[in-house]
Amino acid sequence: MIRFALSLALAVMLALPARAAVDIQQVTSPGGVDAWLVESHEIPFVALEIRFRGGASLDAPDRRGAINLMTALLEEGAGDMDARAFARARDGLAASFGFDVSSDALSVSAKMLTENRDQAVALLRQALVAPRFDPDAIERVRGQVVSGIRSDAKDPNAIASQKFREMAFGTHPYALPISGTEEQVAALTRDDLLAAQARVIARDRLYVSAVGDITAEELGGLLDTLFADLPPTGAPMPGPADYTLGGGVTVVPFDTPQAVAVFGQRGMARDDPDFFAAYVMNQVLGAGGFDSRLMDEVRAKRGLTYGVYSYLYPMDHAALVMGQVASANARIAEAIGVIRAEWLRMADEGVTEKELEAVKTYLTGAYPLRFDGNGPIARIMISMQMEGLGPDYIATRNDKIMAVTLEDVRRVAHELLTPEALHFVVVGRPQGLETTN
Amino acid sequence: MPLIRYTLALMALMVLPARADTVTDFTLDNGMQVVVIEDHRAPVVVHMVWYRVGAADEPAGHSGIAHFLEHLMFKGTDEVGPGELSEIVQANGGSDNAFTSWDYTAYFQRVAADRLGLMMKLEADRMADLRLAPEDVETERDVILEERNQRTENSAGALFSEQSRAAQYLNHPYGIPIIGWKHKMQTLSKADALAFYRTYYAPNNAVLVVAGDVTPDGVRDLAEQYYGVLAPSADLPVRARPQEPPQLAERRLTFDDPRVAQPYVMRTYLAPERDPGGQETAAALTYLAELLGGEGATSFLGEKLQFENQTALYTSAFYDGLSLDDTTFGVVAVPAPGVTLQGVETALDDALQSFLETGVDPVLFASLKAQLGAAEIYARDNIQGLARRYGQALTSGLTVADVQAWPEVLQAVTPQDVMAAARMVLNRDHAVTGWLERPQADVVEVTQ
Numbered sequence: 001m002i003r004f005a006l007s008l009a010l011a012v013m014l015a016l017p018a019r020a021a022v023d024i025q026q027v028t029s030p031g032g033v034d035a036w037l038v039e040s041h042e043i044p045f046v047a048l049e050i051r052f053r054g055g056a057s058l059d060a061p062d063r064r065g066a067i068n069l070m071t072a073l074l075e076e077g078a079g080d081m082d083a084r085a086f087a088r089a090r091d092g093l094a095a096s097f098g099f100d101v102s103s104d105a106l107s108v109s110a111k112m113l114t115e116n117r118d119q120a121v122a123l124l125r126q127a128l129v130a131p132r133f134d135p136d137a138i139e140r141v142r143g144q145v146v147s148g149i150r151s152d153a154k155d156p157n158a159i160a161s162q163k164f165r166e167m168a169f170g171t172h173p174y175a176l177p178i179s180g181t182e183e184q185v186a187a188l189t190r191d192d193l194l195a196a197q198a199r200v201i202a203r204d205r206l207y208v209s210a211v212g213d214i215t216a217e218e219l220g221g222l223l224d225t226l227f228a229d230l231p232p233t234g235a236p237m238p239g240p241a242d243y244t245l246g247g248g249v250t251v252v253p254f255d256t257p258q259a260v261a262v263f264g265q266r267g268m269a270r271d272d273p274d275f276f277a278a279y280v281m282n283q284v285l286g287a288g289g290f291d292s293r294l295m296d297e298v299r300a301k302r303g304l305t306y307g308v309y310s311y312l313y314p315m316d317h318a319a320l321v322m323g324q325v326a327s328a329n330a331r332i333a334e335a336i337g338v339i340r341a342e343w344l345r346m347a348d349e350g351v352t353e354k355e356l357e358a359v360k361t362y363l364t365g366a367y368p369l370r371f372d373g374n375g376p377i378a379r380i381m382i383s384m385q386m387e388g389l390g391p392d393y394i395a396t397r398n399d400k401i402m403a404v405t406l407e408d409v410r411r412v413a414h415e416l417l418t419p420e421a422l423h424f425v426v427v428g429r430p431q432g433l434e435t436t437n
Numbered sequence: 438m439p440l441i442r443y444t445l446a447l448m449a450l451m452v453l454p455a456r457a458d459t460v461t462d463f464t465l466d467n468g469m470q471v472v473v474i475e476d477h478r479a480p481v482v483v484h485m486v487w488y489r490v491g492a493a494d495e496p497a498g499h500s501g502i503a504h505f506l507e508h509l510m511f512k513g514t515d516e517v518g519p520g521e522l523s524e525i526v527q528a529n530g531g532s533d534n535a536f537t538s539w540d541y542t543a544y545f546q547r548v549a550a551d552r553l554g555l556m557m558k559l560e561a562d563r564m565a566d567l568r569l570a571p572e573d574v575e576t577e578r579d580v581i582l583e584e585r586n587q588r589t590e591n592s593a594g595a596l597f598s599e600q601s602r603a604a605q606y607l608n609h610p611y612g613i614p615i616i617g618w619k620h621k622m623q624t625l626s627k628a629d630a631l632a633f634y635r636t637y638y639a640p641n642n643a644v645l646v647v648a649g650d651v652t653p654d655g656v657r658d659l660a661e662q663y664y665g666v667l668a669p670s671a672d673l674p675v676r677a678r679p680q681e682p683p684q685l686a687e688r689r690l691t692f693d694d695p696r697v698a699q700p701y702v703m704r705t706y707l708a709p710e711r712d713p714g715g716q717e718t719a720a721a722l723t724y725l726a727e728l729l730g731g732e733g734a735t736s737f738l739g740e741k742l743q744f745e746n747q748t749a750l751y752t753s754a755f756y757d758g759l760s761l762d763d764t765t766f767g768v769v770a771v772p773a774p775g776v777t778l779q780g781v782e783t784a785l786d787d788a789l790q791s792f793l794e795t796g797v798d799p800v801l802f803a804s805l806k807a808q809l810g811a812a813e814i815y816a817r818d819n820i821q822g823l824a825r826r827y828g829q830a831l832t833s834g835l836t837v838a839d840v841q842a843w844p845e846v847l848q849a850v851t852p853q854d855v856m857a858a859a860r861m862v863l864n865r866d867h868a869v870t871g872w873l874e875r876p877q878a879d880v881v882e883v884t885q
Contacts (some may be wrong), residue, residue: 014682028767040478042478043814043817044814045814045818047818058443058480069653076734083734084734084735084740084744086734087732087733087734087735088734088735088800088801088804090734091735091804091805091808092804094807094810094812096815111815113811113814116467131812138749140743140747141746143773143774144750144751147698147699147750147751147771149833150698150699151698151699152698153696153698154593154696154697155698156591163713180713189676193809255695255696256590256591256618256696257586257590257591258583258587258590258591260591281855289523289527289528289532289711290511290520290523291520291523291524291527296520299580300519300520301575301576302576302579303575303577303578303579303580303583304583304588305583306580306581306584306586307587311513325585326583326586326587327583328582328583328586358527358528361528361530362527362528362530363530363531363550364530365529365530365531365548366530366532367530368479368480368481368549369479369481369530369531369547369548369549369795371479372479372649372820373478373479373818373820374477374818374819375819409723412756436466
């Protein structure tokens with residue numbers, strides 16, 4: 001046993017973390033569109049990630065749900081093709097386009113084969129610059145969106161998350177579901193969708209990354225084809241979201257055997273100088289898979305849940321520390337008690353020297369493993385751009401983790417975590433829990 | 438006009454053969470099979486050990502024991518304490534997990550390539566020397582019950598699927614949920630887990646899959662060092678599960694739950710799986726699922742139900758041929774507002790009948806064939822996905838040669854093959870048709 005442990009320790013100490021060998025080129029197209037590129041010619045395809053900052057938060061105040069419905073319709077007919085012709089053309093090229101929207105961005109994820117890339121790009125261009133919003137397509141997709149809204153209304157996870165955001169963010173767009181309500185979606189017109197498109201899909205909020213079998217020069221042409229005809233500006237970004245929720249418990253009665261709890265409090269911005277200390281702290285608290293304090297105390301020691309976790313959630317206009325747990329109605333109160341105690345312990349004591357070292361070894365060792373394919377690298381690069389990081393971040397990120405001290409974590413845990421401000425939204429029939437205030 | 442453009446695109450699309458040159462396989466002296474997939478783009482390795490045992494191999498009356506044992510495999514050995522394996526993997530920058538299906542149980546780590554030997558040392562250790570403290574077993578049983586709560590009890594759709602599957606299989610244990618029936622899970626003991634472990638966890642019942650920045654020789658040396666020293670089991674049970682009798686009558690069920698937001702109809706038909714050396718029918722069924730219910734805007738069910746008569750909001754067809762014994766072919770239809778479940782089921786049956794009469798659209802068929810070829814190119818970007826492909830196949834009765842032949846078998850399928858497979862599989866005597874809906878009283882309340 002001892003010999004085994006010793007040899008493991010040696011293995012940890014002797015091997016330095018692998019370095020991520022990623023050569024990022026910053027490309028500007030002849031037409032002035034910026035992108036990040038990693039050339040990788042082993043496999044004959046390119047992965048493309050596109051973001052338009054603002055996403056569903058750019059909905060006009062009385063048109064909630066318009067940007068979500070518009071996004072779902074981008075591939076439902078464009079140019080001279082109706083929905084079915086567009087799908088046939090895309091499938092005939094074996095290209096894949098994924099359109100999605102969140103509170104902070106509209107995203108397009110595309111994969112295209114080298115052999116027919118020009119045709120695939122031409123097709124994607126149609127979806128971005130000339131979506132048709134045909135009346136029959138609007139009605140078909142509207143029906144799907146409404147079906148999703150109704151499903152969310154019966155899903156304890158969705159109910160809990162939505163209730164938390166609604167209580168946390170008052171009148172800011174963050175408080176509202178991005179799909180809108182059934183009534184709002186029913187009222188949307190084709191003109192609303194055209195207006196929604198103009199609010200989001202514009203050059204002044206565009207970010208692009210490309211990884212794979214493509215050169216910088218080829219990418220320049222691709223960028224101009226896709227984006228040169230987009231409008232230069234879109235709608236202004238919303239202002240900061242004031243966090244208005246105090247500590248406590250809110251119970252949403254719902255008949256289901258296992259209660260779901262979403263919990264959170266005010267968080268830390270991504271560009272805060274203490275962000276890395278907070279990140280390391282949360283890794284110990286609740287992000288560390290099987291190894292975190294929350295998993296250890298709530299699952300491994302007490303068997304109260306299958307999964308519990310916490311995470312830093314910095315958004316463009318607010319920042320939270322969030323978490324989630326699910327336990328049988330009879331046991332959720334105990335799980336919440338344990339989570340509160342761990343929140344308090346971390347705020348009071350921070351982490352131990354041993355925990356800090358283990359987390360640093362993990363985070364620095366795991367980082368280079370993320371860069372293991374065209375798709376993953378493209379997604380990492382687009383996140384870096386959205387977060388305002390430079391290409392050199394990859395080379396310095398592990399140094400920033402290593403520079404975090406025990407005292408940094410103690411101070412930041414004490415400042416950031418406020419157990420009395422932690423709020424739990426519980427969906428189910430929890431025993432021994434009632435809404436506070 | 439668009440038709441011409443995309444037909445040209447199809448002709449231009451070359452289908453590249455799968456590259457088998459990056460895959461090597463061999464067997465250790467103790468019977469452990471090894472597959473190595475090389476990808477040197479990043480200094481990463483995925484290390485997986487797959488056991489040829491799953492929920493369908495459980496002793497009668499002990500449903501859930503295969504999955505419970507998977508959880509308990511993290512509770513320590515004579516050398517490593519409870520939870521310590523995951524701690525060591527994390528301390529090396531890696532991540533680890535495990536999963537259980539009807540046909541296999543698998544454990545994996547993703548880690549820097551130079552830590553492969555350490556991963557093998559840990560995995561070989563728990564293949565032979567599991568040690569379980571009684572209190573860890575008790576606590577972990579609560580965890581799997583909460584897992585069942587989360588995956589199944591809290592979801593009307595999951596409960597519906599479970600009931601439907603139980604009705605599909607008259608005799609085969611595929612009708613029993615992987616996680617187990619709740620009342621059986623509550624009785625699972627340490628002795629049950631250890632008996633299952635001793636019977637099935639041995640090198641000659643395992644497949645090692647290593648994918649990433651490694652060489653076959655390097656993997657062989659390490660595998661011989663760590664796994665090669667383990668003794669094979671002398672009395673592995675023959676893998677013969679109770680098979681299905683002839684199915685003679687359609688089964689129908691209606692599952693009512695107030696948590697249902699969106700009612701739908703699901704039908705599954707008993708269907709053949711991929712067999713070693715005989716994957717042609719499964720390949721034809723793979724096309725059939727795509728042609729009937731793949732992409733909504735082009736599939737046959739999508740065209741008929743979503744675009745033409747607009748009886749459905751959503752349609753889908755599904756088939757996965759990777760299975761040791763008979764699998765299922767399924768279709769789903771979600772009714773449009775104002776359409777009843779009977780209405781959408783009738784539309785579904787009309788469309789299936791129409792498909793059997795009109796046959797395969799040759800343009801769509803050619804497009805699908807090209808897409809399946811291109812999928813092989815995209816698949817090379819994901820080493821973990823490739824590793825899973827081999828592990829799943831080799832624990833589901835197939836060989837490395839079968840896995841490597843599969844893309845070519847898919848390319849050889851003809852429209853006639855698809856129609857023959859459709860006529861064979863779409864037999865309602867072999868089917869379960871289920872309706873998921875709200876209780877009638879609730880429906881009256883919400884009708885506008």
